[in-house]
Amino acid sequence: MSLLLNPEQTAARLPWAPLVDEIDALLRDDSVSVPPRIVLPMAGQASLFAMPACDARTAMAKLITFTPANVGTDRPTIQGDVTVFDVATGVRRVILDGPTVTARRTAAVSALGARLLAPNVDGPMLIVGAGVQGRSHIEVFAAALGVRDFRIASRRRASAEALAEVARAQGLRAEVVDDADAALADCPLAATCTPAQDVALRATPRADAFIAAVGAFTPQMVELAPALCQHFAAHGRIVVDSRDADHEAGDLLQAGIDVGALPTLADQVRGDRAGERRGPVLFKSCGWGGWDLAAARLGSATTRT
Structure with missing residues (x-):
């Protein structure tokens, strides 16, 4: 049964x-x-x-x-x-x-991406979006990577405050920030977990940054400004979760980036890292069966x- x-x-x-x-x-x-x-x-x-x-x-x-x-x-x-x-x-x-x-596997994929790709996993970590995925990313980065310090940004401050309280109840440090772009300067780790109805992050990332962008999973959706995506392409690297991103990664497609030429997480796991270079890392996740x-x-x- x-x-x-x-x-x-x-x-x-x-x-x-x-x-x-x-x-x-x-x-x-x-x-x-x-x-x-x-x-x-x-x-x-x-x-x-x-x-x-x-x-x-x-x-x-x-x-x-x-x-x-x-x-x-x-x-x-x-x-x-x-x-x-x-x-x-x-x-x-x-x-x-x-x-x-969906909530747990999406966040766990981001954590695996960080484990393999992030230049710096010490934190603090910026969470943009205070919904289910925001909470899941806090939990998995704390449990699987040992991150203890988080910054939370949301269009609704009450939602960010509520998520911060949840994080503190788990013994983590959590601070609500009003400006996600400004907070990015202090955070080597970040995850954008918004409904992807508009750009949520524009700032130039740190040289040791790792950003997991999970909110946009159709060509029309977007969380990251085109200039930010292009910065990663020019000065760091972009890895996608699977080949499904080739036609679903709205952030990258709207930035004019050839998604089909980008490596996948499987390439990283299997050790195929041809052309890998230093610099900030964007991990674009669209979901995969x-x-x-x-x-x-x-x-x-x-x-x-």
Whole structure:
């Protein structure tokens, strides 16, 4: 009998450090197969996402809705499920909460990117956006990379204050800042976790900066100013999470950058770092079914028979 897990139960099966390691392991697994995801546009700029993937032992299908109109309401923008199957028997093992999987795997991918690419992981870390992803990035960078000091910027100061309180309750240092661009000068680490409806970061980064940009995942969405993206291309390097970013990375596409020529996180994990150079690093994440498969592998491990 399969298990239907709620958000709390799903999170408990996806502890931060093991999830980061599972994503790393997945990128080294030659049996992984991830077809392009299906994105079905719906009314009101909403979308239905269908994302299947499998390896030699585990198969999963993620079905979620993304509803921008829910921003600012008590309804989540992402809703749905991740159903996990056993490849050998076809048996359904578990159904994980889709928004929880999305929140945790996205932040864990950023942490893996920082572990592999960041010139300086000492912090402080700037979090731009005080929603679910802002919180997830604070938690994973603290748990998996040991960052203890955070700066939080949000268009709604009340949201930033609330997230800062959550971070302090976890024993972390957290300060609300009004100007994200000004704070970037003091932060070697940053993550942009906004709804990506407008530019949220413009400032020139430090030479030892690592920025994970996760909010924009369509060609129309944007968080980073074009000049900022072009600065990374000229003076540092840009790495994308997967080849899906070639047609989804709105920040980079709107900056006129040839996304298809950029290396992926898999290239870094597998040691293919041709042309690598020093300087600030931009890690552009758009999402990929492989990240959900990594979460499915970890989240279903206790239900294998």
